[in-house]
Amino acid sequence: MSFFIAHTVHDALTALSDGARPVAGGSDLVVGARHGKAPLPPHLVAIDRIAELREVHHTDSGVIIGALVTHHDIEMHALLTTSYAGLADGSALVGSPSTRNVGTLGGNVMNASPAMDTGSPLLVLGAEVELQSLRGTRRLGIAELWTGPGRTCAEPDELCVAVHLPAPAPNSNSAYLRLEYRRAMEIAVVGAAAAVTLAADGSISAVRVALTAVAPTIIEVVGLVGGTVADVAAAAAAAASEQATPISDQRASDRYRRHTVGVMAGRAVQAAARRAGGEMIPVPLNRAVGIGAAS
Amino acid sequence: MAIGWWPSFSVPSGAYVKIDGDGSGQIITGAQECGTGAVMTLRQLAADEVGLRADDFELVYQDTSVAPYDMGATGSQTLFNNGRAVVAAAAQVAEQLRALAAQHLEANAADIVLADGVASVAGTPSASVTIAELAAQAAGGELLIGHGSGAPPAPPTTVGSTCVGDVGMAAWVAPQFSCHAVRVKLDRDTGVTRVLQVSAAHDSGTIINRVGAEGQVQGAVLMGIGQALTEGTTYDDQARQRNPALLEYKLQTCADAPTVDISFIEIATPDAGPRGAKGLAEAPNVATPAAISNALAQLVGHPVRRLPMTAERVWLSMQPAEPEVAG
Ligand SMILES: Cc1cc2nc3c(=O)[nH]c(=O)nc-3n(C[C@H](O)[C@H](O)[C@H](O)COP(=O)(O)OP(=O)(O)OC[C@H]3O[C@@H](n4cnc5c(N)ncnc54)[C@H](O)[C@@H]3O)c2cc1C
Numbered sequence A: 001m002s003f004f005i006a007h008t009v010h011d012a013l014t015a016l017s018d019g020a021r022p023v024a025g026g027s028d029l030v031v032g033a034r035h036g037k038a039p040l041p042p043h044l045v046a047i048d049r050i051a052e053l054r055e056v057h058h059t060d061s062g063v064i065i066g067a068l069v070t071h072h073d074i075e076m077h078a079l080l081t082t083s084y085a086g087l088a089d090g091s092a093l094v095g096s097p098s099t100r101n102v103g104t105l106g107g108n109v110m111n112a113s114p115a116m117d118t119g120s121p122l123l124v125l126g127a128e129v130e131l132q133s134l135r136g137t138r139r140l141g142i143a144e145l146w147t148g149p150g151r152t153c154a155e156p157d158e159l160c161v162a163v164h165l166p167a168p169a170p171n172s173n174s175a176y177l178r179l180e181y182r183r184a185m186e187i188a189v190v191g192a193a194a195a196v197t198l199a200a201d202g203s204i205s206a207v208r209v210a211l212t213a214v215a216p217t218i219i220e221v222v223g224l225v226g227g228t229v230a231d232v233a234a235a236a237a238a239a240a241s242e243q244a245t246p247i248s249d250q251r252a253s254d255r256y257r258r259h260t261v262g263v264m265a266g267r268a269v270q271a272a273a274r275r276a277g278g279e280m281i282p283v284p285l286n287r288a289v290g291i292g293a294a295s
Numbered sequence B: 001m002a003i004g005w006w007p008s009f010s011v012p013s014g015a016y017v018k019i020d021g022d023g024s025g026q027i028i029t030g031a032q033e034c035g036t037g038a039v040m041t042l043r044q045l046a047a048d049e050v051g052l053r054a055d056d057f058e059l060v061y062q063d064t065s066v067a068p069y070d071m072g073a074t075g076s077q078t079l080f081n082n083g084r085a086v087v088a089a090a091a092q093v094a095e096q097l098r099a100l101a102a103q104h105l106e107a108n109a110a111d112i113v114l115a116d117g118v119a120s121v122a123g124t125p126s127a128s129v130t131i132a133e134l135a136a137q138a139a140g141g142e143l144l145i146g147h148g149s150g151a152p153p154a155p156p157t158t159v160g161s162t163c164v165g166d167v168g169m170a171a172w173v174a175p176q177f178s179c180h181a182v183r184v185k186l187d188r189d190t191g192v193t194r195v196l197q198v199s200a201a202h203d204s205g206t207i208i209n210r211v212g213a214e215g216q217v218q219g220a221v222l223m224g225i226g227q228a229l230t231e232g233t234t235y236d237d238q239a240r241q242r243n244p245a246l247l248e249y250k251l252q253t254c255a256d257a258p259t260v261d262i263s264f265i266e267i268a269t270p271d272a273g274p275r276g277a278k279g280l281a282e283a284p285n286v287a288t289p290a291a292i293s294n295a296l297a298q299l300v301g302h303p304v305r306r307l308p309m310t311a312e313r314v315w316l317s318m319q320p321a322e323p324e325v326a327g
Helices: A009-017 A029-034 A071-076 A085-091 A097-102 A105-111 A119-124 A229-243 A254-276 B038-050 B078-105 B131-139 B165-170 B210-229 B284-300 B311-317
Strands: A002-005 A021-023 A043-046 A056-059 A062-066 A128-133 A136-141 A146-148 A159-166 A172-179 A190-198 A204-212 B002-006 B015-019 B025-029 B057-061 B112-115 B118-121 B124-130 B144-148 B176-187 B192-203 B259-264
Touching: A009 A021, A009 A043, A009 A128, A009 A159, A021 A029, A062 A105, A071 A085, A071 A097, A071 A105, A085 A119, A085 A172, A085 A190, A085 A254, A105 A119, A105 A159, A119 A172, A119 A190, A119 A204, A172 A254, A190 A229, A190 A254, A204 A229, A204 A254, A229 A254, A254 B311, B002 B284, B015 B038, B015 B078, B015 B131, B025 B038, B025 B078, B038 B057, B038 B078, B078 B112, B078 B118, B078 B124, B078 B131, B078 B144, B118 B131, B124 B131, B176 B284, B192 B210, B192 B284, B192 B311, B210 B259, B210 B284, B284 B311
Parallel strands: A002 A043, A021 A043, B025 B057, B192 B259
Antiparallel strands: A056 A062, A062 A159, A128 A136, A128 A159, A172 A190, A190 A204, B002 B176, B015 B025, B015 B144, B112 B118, B118 B124, B176 B192
């Protein structure tokens, strides 16, 4: 058993190449080990003190979110909560205030749970992950990263250093909603994110929808085309229910998941369109509409 | 809306009360504090009896091999039974204090008033001595120690034959009544139900510690919402619990808490406990789930027949001609 605290990316990469596993907030890794999900890896490198991975950079081509940026950072970030609202909708739902303060975006992405709350928003926003090792750096589309529940295509010596989001097109925005049975300390029963771009007449010219907790990984709904908001929302709901391949477990049956993921997808499209049209719907969307709303 | 009822079980219970030489008091009891509020209420009762503040008393929980017997924190009965015992024990100490004060002030023991940390003569408040002084004096002689139990009130006699018989009748000693009204929001597309507001009216007799009593109602209402909507154990085909931890056994959280308006209807009940008090802690569990169930039945047009009324069960009950899910 060894535990090494890295202060630079290079230190961390060296430890990874020597066989250590990274731990960021530890809210998946350590909690999972305590629950007997998987034993704690024998060699750990703590990456949470690498300052450069805690930053959010706004560039001409979009935004670069360091792997150690926490869910709390995201839910409070002026740019992310407005221009990338779907991502902030997801981060703002994670666990409780304390979970959001320790849990990182990199940890959420690399943990690769099909129920992760930032997954479908990142997918519809066209996110890429940046992976680094002593061997070099590569960027890949986030959908390519996830290969199964808890599995990614990253090599053991690769560190996720950042998530890149392209600049949103004009008149576009995003939204994420999840089905939850209570308003804190919850795990998505199902969820859906939508990113839409509006045409001058207010109809939807481009749309992407992705689904949470209805397949071995986060999945994107295929075959959606533009149209009126109502039509696209209805089509997204139907396609989501059809393309989902949910399991039955103690949280929900497959039938109920298949139905409700459609409801979430339809509502996510509607909310993304309202935001794209300039309406301010506060983050998280769950508290503003439908099931989790305040009144 | 729904009404509820909760019994007062009349059973033996005991306590010691003592006041040490420094004027601080102790209640030694086999009763336990596990969130029931006994910690404050028993001290208040003892303090009122001897003219000290609740803060002057420490509650010492002991095994019943050392402390007097109590049946334990079950059935919301600690105040009803152990409260009676604490009052009886404290009354003995009060007698001792009055006798000491009577000597001190050259007055009749029956005329001594114990209040605000002072023993004084009724009608002549200037003739007084502090209870701390009396306690210091007692520490050099006969110690201030009381023990009490008090006779448990007899249950009403059975009239004719009832399906619950004598055992059930015992529960009608000083019963409590409650009425809860809830405002509920249903998301028809998913079956997710949220409770937005609860109004809880309780007849628990005299309320001795209002802050504590309100806390008991708020907590129990939240548990009632959990029972109604999210809390249920499930088992696999080997009879192993599938949700043995709080990740999947879903309690309500602070974020789910509705506004809870509380009113206490303080009316005299024959055979009530100390100072007319009955019990409280679990009582608000009773009406909340029933009220939620009634509200949901109104919204969906029929009762949802299984607890907890999970989102999926509510949704399924609204689907045409589908059986309800098991598990
Ligand atoms: C009470 C509670 C509630 C939760 N609720 C939610 C919820 O509502 N929604 C949700 O999505 N999640 C939830 N989670 C899960 C968890 O908090 C999040 O997934 C969080 O983002 C994980 O981040 P972390 O920094 O704590 O990850 P860690 O536990 O440190 O790491 C997770 C995994 O990713 C790897 N890893 C971490 N950082 C990197 C990196 N930079 N490069 C490569 N690999 C890396 C680790 O080796 C590990 O395998 C909850 C957890 C708890 C304990």
